[in-house]
Amino acid sequence: MAWTSILxxxxxxxxxxxxxxxPFGVKTHEELGVEKVPGQADSAPANFRPGRLVLRATGIAIVLTALYVLNYEYGWIGVDDINFFPDPPPLEDQLGDRD
Known part of the structure; x- marks a missing residue:
């Protein structure tokens, strides 16, 4: 697999x-007991930390990408493994004898 595809x-x-x-770990001003700014939405977060979000998303993305690339290389799970529906019978069997 090319490095650009992995990227x-x-x-x-x-x-x-x-x-x-x-949405995980974010609390509103009311939940934290902090005073709101006039005109602020009730649902606005009071403790949003984008740096922490970036680190968590990066860690999860690294793990998922590694699993995807390893599955691509070693073929642990293929299309046939996730095909839950059986193949339909041939068309001739479905039509029967029409003569």
């Missing part, structure tokens, strides 16, 4: 994990 897969995993991790 693209890492970027996809990073963005996905960053959006999934976004």
């Amino acid at each position: 693209a897969i890492f970027a996809l995993f990073w963005v996905m994990s960053a959006f999934v991790m976004l």
